[in-house]
Amino acid sequence: MSSLEFVHPDPVFVPQWHVWRQHEQARLHNPIEDEHESELLARVLLQKAELGQLEEGKIHRWFVLEGKEVVGTVAIEQYNPRMRSASFGYHIAPNCAGRGLGTQIVRQFIKDVFFKTTIDRLIATVHKDNIASKKILSKVGFVFEGTLRQYLIVRGERVDFELYSILRTDSVS
Ligand SMILES: CC(C)(COP(=O)(O)OP(=O)(O)OC[C@H]1O[C@@H](n2cnc3c(N)ncnc32)[C@H](O)[C@@H]1OP(=O)(O)O)[C@@H](O)C(=O)NCCC(=O)NCCS
Numbered sequence: 103m104s105s106l107e108f109v110h111p112d113p114v115f116v117p118q119w120h121v122w123r124q125h126e127q128a129r130l131h132n133p134i135e136d137e138h139e140s141e142l143l144a145r146v147l148l149q150k151a152e153l154g155q156l157e158e159g160k161i162h163r164w165f166v167l168e169g170k171e172v173v174g175t176v177a178i179e180q181y182n183p184r185m186r187s188a189s190f191g192y193h194i195a196p197n198c199a200g201r202g203l204g205t206q207i208v209r210q211f212i213k214d215v216f217f218k219t220t221i222d223r224l225i226a227t228v229h230k231d232n233i234a235s236k237k238i239l240s241k242v243g244f245v246f247e248g249t250l251r252q253y254l255i256v257r258g259e260r261v262d263f264e265l266y267s268i269l270r271t272d273s274v275s
Contacts, residue, residue, distance in 0.1 A: 104203065106210060108164040108176070111146040115165045115172050118195065119146075125196045131229035133254045149177070153218040156181045156188070166207050173198045176211050187223040190215075204234065209242045212274050222270040227253065230262045239266045243275045 120139045128134060151162030158181055166174040174194040181188040190211070194204045215221055227250060228235045240246075244266035252260035268274070 103206060104168045106173075106207060107167040108211065108214070109167055110150045111163045111165055111175075113143055113146060115175075116143045116146055118172055119165075119175060119193075122193055122195055127196060127199070128193065129257065131232040131235070131256065133256050151178070153214060156183070156219060158183055164211075168198075168203070173203055174207050176207065178215070181221070183220070185223075186220050187225070188221050189225045189227070191226065199234075204238050205241055208238050209274060212242060212268060216270050216274070223267055225265060225267045227263045227265055229256065230264055236264065236266075241275065242268070243272050244268045245272070
């Protein structure tokens, strides 16, 4: 198992993140727009966050380091302090895929979320054909709640997504 560090978004990570977002596998299952590096940079500059100081209406992002190499990113969105809920997403560097890193990153991040925030319910939405991502969620302890019919447009087509959740009272496995 690798030793992972979750760090603030930094402009130095943007070129790699931009490349990951161009990757065929990522675009197959996610509604990724064609963005210029400068647009991602502008986003990254707004997304700095501490888990203990989440803000409503903001996207909070971290990049994941394995040693000195950046291997992925995770983000919290739709944080609702009143409902103590949020959604989250993740993206693993394509050259690191299939090594179990996605599972390790999600597991470690979820534990941290429940430890450092008051969030009780975390959700993730996944393209119905994103088998690797669905496996990660199930392995970590997320529960399938249902299908979001024709939820998003991916490559010009409306597609079903699946809704998964994990509660503070569930065990992260
Ligand atoms: C989906 C993604 C997170 C998977 O990350 P990863 O590091 O390759 O995942 P893991 O190595 O932990 O593999 C998880 C499981 O999926 C399987 N898997 C990996 N790639 C697969 C593929 N292309 N097709 C089917 N299964 C796959 C693995 O064998 C593993 O299964 P196992 O637990 O039975 O051994 C990564 O490919 C990614 O970031 N994709 C683009 C962004 C994205 O889709 N994010 C998720 C949005 S909800």
